[in-house]
Amino acid sequence: MRLFRITILFVIALTGVILLTRQVQVGPELAERGEALGVAAPAGSRLNAILTSSQTDAGDEFAAAIPVTMHVSELSLEPRAAELSVEQELDSPLSLAEQAERQQAALDLPPDPQIQIASAGPEPNAPILGVNFAALDYAETATNAPPDPEIAVGPNHIVAVVNVAIQIYSKTGSDATAVIPANNFFGTHPDCDEGLLYDPNVVFDEEIGRYLIGFDMGPFSTEGGYCLAVSQTSNPTGAWFLYFFHLNNNSTWVDFPQAAVTDSYITVTGNLFDYVPSPSTNYMGAKIWAFNKSQLYAGGAVVPQSATLGDDYFTMQPLHLHGVAESTWPRHGQRIYFLADQFDGAHYSLFVWEPGNVPVLVNEINLGQGGFPINVPQNGPGLLRANDYRLLDFEYRNNYGWLTQTVSCNPGGGTSNCLRWAQILLVNGQLGPAGSGTYGSSSEHRIYPDLAINRCNDLVIGYTKSSTSSFPGIWFTGRKQLDSAGTLQAEAQLKAGEIAYTSFASDPSPHRWGDYTGMTIDPDGLRFWYIGEYSKDIATASRWGTYIGAFTYPNCQPINVTDR
Known part of the structure; x- marks a missing residue:
């Protein structure tokens, strides 16, 4: 992702990425790996075929990462320097011209009778809003945009991250810490001290009781990689181990990292781009790394393992596990599941991977054709960018993985941007x-x-909603387990937008609104927590704010969870 970093004295422009060529990587036959993992091969799947676009990265040579220790109480809360920063371009396997072509094709979509028409709610059995409060905004975060908010929740605390700041809250919404600049949070580690941080991740490991915060570092730099913090207990206001993993190399750099907790590993995926000067930087494939949980949590030396998919795939989403409190945490052992996006708006591939081996294709999934997202109007001047239809999450519950993304569709009155979701059975990749x-x-x-x-x-989905008659605000919908297949409930508003969104002069319309928002489930298995983005009426260069809300379904009972 291209970031522009504007200090008081000067501007450093980091070049954008446009695809001109593709390179196919060849991998070995996968049938034996499928048998070894006990994966059922559905009729018509390619599991027992030669998959020419995956490989294990046995040739990668990672130095052992040694952590340093940091305590939150010792951090400076002052930003390093007065600066403005705006993410100016989302890196893509498509050129700008190709993206424009797909947007134009989306505008010509015919009406689709299969689209579920959203209605106003909430319904009687809809999720009930509980604790809700204003969270990080532009004015509090060392002036960065867009926010890319994510959230993790443990027994007693909420950790929220944005570009480029962190804040910890109690579960009643009170501040457990002040806003912490991300550079200060990671500044104790010499390899993360001066690098450009972006694309935040935060997750909570229910099994062991640890928070993990990650930031991509150093776009378009051979010295870049991934800064990863691991809490030493389930109290995120205490001590942390700080790691730096040098994931960029002389051939490629990593963009759009996505993190997840699995049974034995913390997994991170990313999109790879080469260093050919803009505008001819090339997309080179998608990659996954596995970091041993036991070594991370002990503060030991960690050497990641990795595997690569060729450039037929884009944006891998690792499966994030849940279910400890109710004893439904899966015992996957070394197995890691992930989805890979074929970036055509229709086809997705479920893989299972044991580090050290080749990823195994479980099944290809066809969700039907979704259109490329189009620019978004608001009540006022300027448009918002909806980016593209890459996968945005893959969450585990009771033997299934759930995905979501933005696509464009025509509900009957012309093209608009819509939510898409699906439930996937992990054993065979079927709906x-x-x-x-x-x-x-x-x-x-x-x-x-x-x-x-x-x-x-039961499911909850949170999202941004905007139109010519409304400002960008935060909304949610959901479904009960026994609701009709393929349907969501009526929607409801969490936080109204307050003003037409504007941003830096260097971010003209259509404005960069973000890359993702964040939702998670409480370790009690009951409460949903969502951090969304809305247009906030603040007198700053970029008018974004975030807001956190908790939801429960009335007929799903809680389980008590204590600190570990």
């Missing part, structure tokens, strides 16, 4: 009983969804 669906309405745009699933198999 689960909830099925899949596309949710939208004419002249209203829903973008950057994220989802979570409770212990009762």
Whole structure:
């Protein structure tokens, strides 16, 4: 992702990425790996075929990462320097011209009777809003845009991250810490001290009781990589181990990292781009890294393992596990599941991988054609960018993985941006009983969804919604386990937008709104927590704010969770 960093004295422009060529990587036959992992091969799958676009990265040579220790109470809360920063371009396997062509094709989509038309809620059995409060905003975060908010929740605390700041809250919404600049949080580690941080991740490991915060560092730099912090207990206001993993190399750099907790590893995926000067930087494939949990949590030396998919795939989403409190945490052992996006708006591939071996294709999934997202209107001047239809999450619950993304669709009155979601059975990559669906309405745009699933198999999806008659605000919908397949409930508003969104002069319309928002499930398996983005009426160069809300379904009972 291209970031522009504007200090008081000067501007450093980091070049953008446009695809001109493709390179195919050849991997070995996968049938024996499928048998070894006990994966059922569905009829018509390619599991027992030669998959020419995956490989294990046995040739990668990673130096052992040694952590340093940091305590939150010792951090400076003052930003390093007065600066403005705006993410100016989302890196893509498509050139700008190709993206424009797909947007134009989306504008010509015919009406689709399969689209579920969104309606106003909430319904009687809808998720109930509980604790909710204003969180990080532009004015508090060393002046960066867009925010890319994510959230993790443990027994007693909430950790929220944005570009480029961190704040910890109690579960009643009170501040447990002040806003912490990300450079200060990671500044104790010499390899993360001066680098450009972006694309934040935060997750909580229910099994062991640890928080993990990660930031991509050093775009378009051979010295860049991933800064990863691991809490030493389930109290995120205490001590942390800080790691730096040198994931960039002389051939490629990593963009759009996505993190997840698995049974034995912390996994991070990313998109790879080469260093050919803009505008001819090339997309080179998608990659996954596995970091041993036991070594991370002990503060030991860690050497990651990795595997690469060729450039037929884009944006891998690792499966994030849940279910410890209700004893449904899966015992996957060394196995890691992930989805890979074929970036055509229709086809997705479920893989299972044991580090040290080649990823195994479980099944290819066809969700039907979704259009490339289009620019989003608001009540006022300027448009918002909806980016593209890459996968935005892959969450585990009770033997299924759930995905979500933004696509464009035509509900009957012209093209708008819509939510798409699906439930996937992990053993064979087939749709689960909830099925899949596309949710939208004419002249209203829903973008950057994220989802979570409770212990009762109920779903909540949060997202941004905007139209010519409304400011960008935060909305949510959901479904109960026994709701009709392929359907969501009526939607409700969490936080209204307050003003037409504007941003830096260097970020003209269509403005960069973000890359993702964040939702997770509480370790109790009951409460959903969402951090979304809305246009906030603040007198700053970029008018974004974030807001956190908790939701429960009335008929799903809680389980007590204590600190570990």
